[in-house]
Amino acid sequence: xxxxxxxxxxxxxxxxxxxxxxxxxxxxxxxxxxxxxxxxxxxxxxxxxxxxxxxxxxxxxxxxxxxxxxxxxxxxxxxxxxxxxxxxxxxxxxxxxxxxxxxxxxxxxxxxxxxxxxxxxxxxxxxxxxxxxxxxxxxxxxxxxxxxxxxxxxxxxxxxxxxxxxxxxxxxxxxxxxxxxxxxxxxxxxxxxxxxxxxxxxxxxxxxxxxxxxxxxxxxxxxxxxxxxxxxxxxxxxxxxxxxxxxxxxxxxxxxxxxxxxxxxxxxxxxxxxxxxxxxxxxxxxxxxxxxxxxxxxxxxxxxxxxxxxxxxxxxxxxxxxxxxxx
Ligand code: MEV
Numbered sequence: 005x006x007x008x009x010x011x012x013x014x015x016x017x018x019x020x021x022x023x024x025x026x027x028x029x030x031x032x033x034x035x036x037x038x039x040x041x042x043x044x045x046x047x048x049x050x051x052x053x054x055x056x057x058x059x060x061x062x063x064x065x066x067x068x069x070x071x072x073x074x075x076x077x078x079x080x081x082x083x084x085x086x087x088x089x090x091x092x093x094x095x096x097x098x099x100x101x102x103x104x105x106x107x108x109x110x111x112x113x114x115x116x117x118x119x120x121x122x123x124x125x126x127x128x129x130x131x132x133x134x135x136x137x138x139x140x141x142x143x144x145x146x147x148x149x150x151x152x153x154x155x156x157x158x159x160x161x162x163x164x165x166x167x168x169x170x171x172x173x174x175x176x177x178x179x180x181x182x183x184x185x186x187x188x189x190x191x192x193x194x195x196x197x198x199x200x201x202x203x204x205x206x207x208x209x210x211x212x213x214x215x216x217x218x219x220x221x222x223x224x225x226x227x228x229x230x231x232x233x234x235x236x237x238x239x240x241x242x243x244x245x246x247x248x249x250x251x252x253x254x255x256x257x258x259x260x261x262x263x264x265x266x267x268x269x270x271x272x273x274x275x276x277x278x279x280x281x282x283x284x285x286x287x288x289x290x291x292x293x294x295x296x297x298x299x300x301x302x303x304x305x306x307x308x309x310x311x312x313x314x315x316x317x318x319x320x321x322x323x324x325x326x327x328x329x330x331x
Pocket of ligand 1: 018122163168
């Protein structure tokens with residue numbers, strides 16, 4: 005039996021534009037997904053999750069396509085349970101050259117699902133790392149990141165950048181631009197995360213931006229400007245200039261809003277943070293609902309978000325310099 009964990013992450017700059025080859029800057033945070041994997045005698049998968057939903061669930065199913073999952077939960081839960089884990093296990097089987105391997109998989113996660121903090125990447129990275137170790141194969145974080153990216157690409161039907169999986173596998177702050185991936189020597193940041201309790205549909209949001217970009221030159225220009233902002237944001241991050249970092253985050257939120265991926269609750273949390281004196285605030289991830297990230301050294305943003313109707317959870321997040329690890 006092997007247990008591995010991997011961190012969630014947030015985007016400081018560049019979500020959506022990164023899908024079109026622009027740079028993005030992201031930071032792993034100290035909220036992790038933990039996956040325990042134990043090899044079985046047969047080729048079945050049993051997926052057990054306490055935390056991915058409020059109620060938790062258990063799914064057991066065979067490898068043959070005609071074998072239905074043995075569950076009494078909704079279709080979307082089955083997909084949530086099986087989509088990423090199934091593809092992650094397939095990657096582990098491939099890496100270990102063990103196509104018939106079956107596993108009991110248990111998932112615990114501190115990262116809200118689909119909320120812009122890369123819960124799926126963290127689960128996928130931890131699952132590949134644990135399952136390959138269980139089969140006696142030791143992958144580097146880079147190899148895990150690459151295999152996890154293939155999983156996200158497949159499950160999200162091509163709507164995935166390498167940011168989430170690379171950041172989760174390596175930890176720390178990262179810059180991603182197309183195929184290039186680089187770890188950044190970032191300072192500690194006073195990050196505050198607000199969560200509206202909801203989740204956006206990443207595929208639909210990415211498709212919406214793609215449509216806008218294909219329809220209007222000014223939308224395509226907006227995507228390019230998000231890339232320019234990420235380039236400047238990276239310099240400012242490395243300089244540790246929090247004031248300018250906050251200004252650029254505000255700017256990035258405005259551009260994401262123009263591209264149609266913000267929401268009333270995300271805007272409300274961003275404005276509450278700004279009114280409370282945050283240095284900057286923006287949505288993180290695909291948008292449509294989920295989380296915002298604000299920069300504030302004081303307690304003011306946390307307090308303001310805690311009392312904001314529509315904000316379900318607030319927490320301070322620290323940069324997590326440790327990527328995927330064995331527990
Ligand atoms: C979703 O977490 C962020 C997007 O940029 C997609 C991706 O980078 O994979 C919208």
